[in-house]
Amino acid sequence: MAYTLQALIAKVGVLRVEHLAPLHVVRLNDEVEILPLASELRTRFRIDFLPLTDDGASDLPPGLAHLCRELSVGGMLAYVEAELFGGSGTQAYALFENGHATATPVVGESAINQALRKLGVCAASGIDEFEHVGLGKHRDTEGWLE
Numbered sequence: 001m002a003y004t005l006q007a008l009i010a011k012v013g014v015l016r017v018e019h020l021a022p023l024h025v026v027r028l029n030d031e032v033e034i035l036p037l038a039s040e041l042r043t044r045f046r047i048d049f050l051p052l053t054d055d056g057a058s059d060l061p062p063g064l065a066h067l068c069r070e071l072s073v074g075g076m077l078a079y080v081e082a083e084l085f086g087g088s089g090t091q092a093y094a095l096f097e098n099g100h101a102t103a104t105p106v107v108g109e110s111a112i113n114q115a116l117r118k119l120g121v122c123a124a125s126g127i128d129e130f131e132h133v134g135l136g137k138h139r140d141t142e143g144w145l146e
Contacts, residue, residue: 003084005112006042006050006141008035008068009133010077011119017071024145028133030121035071036144037064052092052105053083060094060105072096078115079105 008015012031017023023041026034037047046063048055060068060079068079076097083089093115094105106114116129123132130136138144 003082003089003136003139004050004141005080005082005135006037006047007081007144008037008071008077008079009033009115009119010071010075014075014077015071016074026144028135030133032116032119032121032133034135034144036141038142038145050081050083052094052107053081053090058105060101065101068094068096068101069099073099076102076119078119080112080115082112 010033012027012033015025015033015035017025017035023035026036028034041047042049045067047067048061051057051061051064064079068077071077076095079094079096080092082091090107091109091111092105092107093111095102095115095118108114112135113129116133121129121133123129
């Protein structure tokens with residue numbers, strides 16, 4: 001079974017998107033919100049599909065980096081992406097805070113868990129941060145818009 005995710009994630013109150021309406025922010029567990037970068041939004045902001053995991057880019061495309069800088073003015077956010085099939089795949093993240101990238105993007109097996117920890121997510125015993133906040137609810141980014 002395949003899983004893809006491309007989104008911005010932050011603690012509640014950071015993703016102030018009113019001036020960019022209509023954007024679809026979804027509340028997750030542990031005071032976390034996700035802004036799914038579904039196809040319509042990617043087209044609107046000229047964002048490539050999974051640039052780090054699918055295309056192998058080492059930097060975020062300009063449109064995506066600009067959006068991350070703009071939305072991180074209110075605090076830390078993580079751009080995350082994942083592409084998994086049959087239990088194997090790749091994840092990536094890039095962190096932004098106060099309008100600036102805080103480091104180069106990270107690609108790795110548990111990159112989204114690392115990003116969530118940096119955002120202050122502390123998973124319950126026996127599960128990881130990804131499961132703790134509820135990122136497994138949908139198998140595809142588009143599913144978050146339902």
